[in-house]
Amino acid sequence: MTEAAERFFEALPSRAPEVLGGLADGTLQIDLGDDHRTEHWLVRMRPGSVRVSRERGPADAIWYSSAALFDRLITGEAQGVAAVLRNESTFSGNVVLFLAFRRFFPDPPGTRDPRETARRAAGRLR
Template sequence: MGEAIERFFATLPARAPAVLRNPIHGTLQVDLTRENRTEHWFVELSPGSVRVLREQLPADATFTVSMDLFERLVTGRAAGMAAVLRNEATFSGNVALFLLFRRFFPDPPSARDPRETARAHLGRSG
């Protein structure tokens, strides 16, 4: 397993207060596949906190993705929703949990806040 993936899961509890402000509670099983092997991560989400275990447990939702793609997700080189829509990853269960979990993925390095782009455009034209 890649260092970026390990670091991603290790930092979730510290990042949770800033990311998880919705009153949603639930559990998410993240299954990372590579060839004929699957690594399991169990993530318990609640407002302002996350608990992460390296186990396969019953969950409210399951996100299944290749390790390679997940590494691209956690480094901002791919987008979670786009991966699901392209069927490169699968999701089942409570969709709100996936929408909440994907907030932990960083934006692509070239991403810009649309408000900044609009302000820059208005500054040039005004």
Template sequence: MTEATQQFFATLPARAPEVLRTPVAGTLRIDLSEGHRTEHWLVRMRPGAVEVDQGVEPGDATWYCGADLFERLVTGRAQAISAVLRNESTFRGDVVLFLAFRLFFPSAPGTRDPREVAREHARWTR
């Protein structure tokens, strides 16, 4: 796996209090494939906390994703829901875990919060 992917998983526990504010609980298994090799990541989520491990234990949900797509996700160059809808990755199990996990991915470079844009526009029109 790439350094960006490794770093992404390493930072999840520290970022969890900021990201996981809803009452979500369960284990998401992420299967990242590259050629004939697959890495299995287990992300145990609960409100405000995440534990990350590697292993093949079953989860409450499983997300199958290519390693190259996952790197684009962790660098903000792709969107998780769009990838699933385009069938670039697949998912089964508790969809709430997938929806919660996607919040850890960064926004695309140059993306701005629409509320911020509206505030700036309101300032200019006064």
């Protein structure tokens, strides 16, 4: 496990109030594989809160990713849904939990919110 991934998981509880809305309610098990070893993270999500542990356990959904791909996800260099669609990672269970969890990942470097771009353009038109 990389130090960046450790810091990412440690920061989840403090970021949850701003990231998680009302649909996230359940447990997501994240399995990160590297060589011949798999590390497990259990992320219990509720609206506005997250609890993280290094366990396997009963989960409403399971997401498997390589540790290398996960490092790219936490830097914005890769996108979670695209990785699943390309079979670079696998997911089973309650898809709402995966969609909610991906909101913790940053946007790709250099991207801008199209709403903000439109607001700036509208301000220049006045």
